[in-house]
Amino acid sequence: MMTKLHSFLCLVLCFYHTQPFLIRSSQRADNFARYPRRRNRLVFYASTTKSDNPSSQEDRTSSSSSVKEKQQWITCSSTKELAHAVRNLVQPGDCVAELGSQLREVSTAICEATQGNAMLVDTTRKFPKNTERKDRTRAMRMEGDETDFFPGIARFQEIQRLEDWRHAFFFSVGDQSLVSSYDVFVVDVNSIVGNDLEWTTLSIIREFVALNDNNNPCRLVLIKSLSLNQWASRIIHGRKWCQGASYYFNNNRTTISTTAKKSEQRAPCYVVATVGVPEYRDTIPFTVQAGDAVLEIGCHLGTSTAMIHQAAAISRDDTDTGTHKGYCIGVDIGNKIVQGAQRRHANIYFAVGDAWRTAELLRIQKDFLQQETDDDVNQRIGFDVVYVDVGGLSGPDGLMEALSLISALENALEPRCIVIKSLCVRRLSSTLVPYWKLQSS
Secondary structure, three states: OHHHHHHHHHHHHHHHHHHHHHHHHHHHHHHHHHEEEEEEEEOOOOOOOOHOOOOOHHHHOOOOOOOOOOEEEEOOOOOHHHHHHHHHHHHOOOOOEEEEEOOOOOHHHHHHHHHHHEEEEEEEOOOOOOOOOOHOOOOOOOOOOOOOOOOOOEEEEEEOOOOHHHHHHHOOOOOOOOOOOOOEEEOOOHHHHHHOOHHHHHHHHHHHHHOOOOOOOOOEEEEEEEEHHHHHHHEEEEHHHHHOOOHHHOOOOOOOOOOOOOOOOOOOOOOEEEEOHHHHHHHHHHHOOOOEEEEEEEHHHHHHHHHHHHHHHOEEEOOOOOOEEEEEEEEEOHHHHHHHHHHHHHOOOEEEEEOOOOHHHHHHHHHHHHHHHOOEEOOOOOOOOEOOOOOOOOOOOHHHHHHHHHHHHHHHHHOOOOOOOEEEEEHHHHEEEHHHHHHOO
């Protein structure tokens, strides 16, 4: 009798504990049936390398967070390319936000592609009184264009200043019809301010993504920016660089010799984003060539500087400049750190310097070349390669500071490649994708 009673109680307890799971499972099935579109979203990946493994450093999240689709920021160099991207990537039913709307080709493509909801935002403009020159006004939003622009799909709103975009998309008081979640964000800051402000554009995108409803994260950002399109084309994930550095140099870049005319401009350099000391050092054989003039900013103990110097110090024969030998200079902001590195590596030149004071970095190079007795040493003004390991930029924060530093070093030192140890920059290298690359893949 007791055995039967014990079995009955076990059955009751098992049913009691499994009932919540059964209820949740049926509710989950209902949710998938209600929103089938979310299961079939088209997602583009910038890289399929091992770096995208969720167990890697930049993808680690808490155990309580759910797996989310990978967000992509697609850059376009022109209005025509942006409209083409909208037609190919925006899906039926998407809720789209457009900043810098001219109610022309791009806005039309948005409304035709989504057939859902589109929030179109632009600043208040002064319209030209003379409309005879249609070649000048064809791409401009004209007074009254918003009246009958895709009724039932599009909603147009004017803002006084660019900084008011937050209120237009998220904080309109008393507006019950305003959505708080967007699937796609289309942005063209140039059409509002009249200049291609890449860092302002990036700041707006990052804040928009943060303000968007986390339960329905913005899966796609489409950007019209020539500057960001160039950045997206030359910022490379560290592991991807080690797999094919020769491809980038041979196919995507034209080398300008030292005898070229001053009017010719050097091609923009590649930016290799790495995480951790091993990956940072793994790039050396794929980046540093014999005879290169190299600078490491943030040398610390000088170990990486010595490895770079060993790769560069081999003599190289050049048809334009003859035979020359390379070197690496180690720079750090702390005097004691530099003294310690100099004691450990007496054959390498170390100096105290600040990463952001680029003129000081060139003076350090000048001092090195003046005291160098070897006539075969590379006499180039500037550096062929720059390695950057600066505190505060190696983690997930400081993206804007890292990008501004890279830009300053590129303009002042004119390297063909900058290698930076930075988690936030490597994340950007996987997120920022030029549209032409999607087309060619």
